[in-house]
Amino acid sequence: MTTKLRVEGMTCGHCVGAVTRALERVRGVERATVSLEQGEAVVEGAADPAALVAAVEDEGYRARPA
Numbered sequence: 001m002t003t004k005l006r007v008e009g010m011t012c013g014h015c016v017g018a019v020t021r022a023l024e025r026v027r028g029v030e031r032a033t034v035s036l037e038q039g040e041a042v043v044e045g046a047a048d049p050a051a052l053v054a055a056v057e058d059e060g061y062r063a064r065p066a
């Protein structure tokens with residue numbers, strides 16, 4: 001299962017790392033691939049989309065399912 005998120009507020013590689021780690025801590029996530037250029041995260045695994053959004057927002061970015 002793959003979930004795509006729109007992520008707003010990332011400005012550099014540090015942001016990408018922070019969002020990636022936050023997503024990979026969510027239960028069920030196997031892998032998260034985050035694109036700064038596209039403002040997007042692709043999450044593999046059986047994770048609750050609301051939990052993914054919450055994890056990104058807890059890091060200070062804005063997210064919504066794409």
Ligand SMILES: [Cu+2]
Nearest residue numbers: 011012014015
């Ligand atoms: Cu940054």
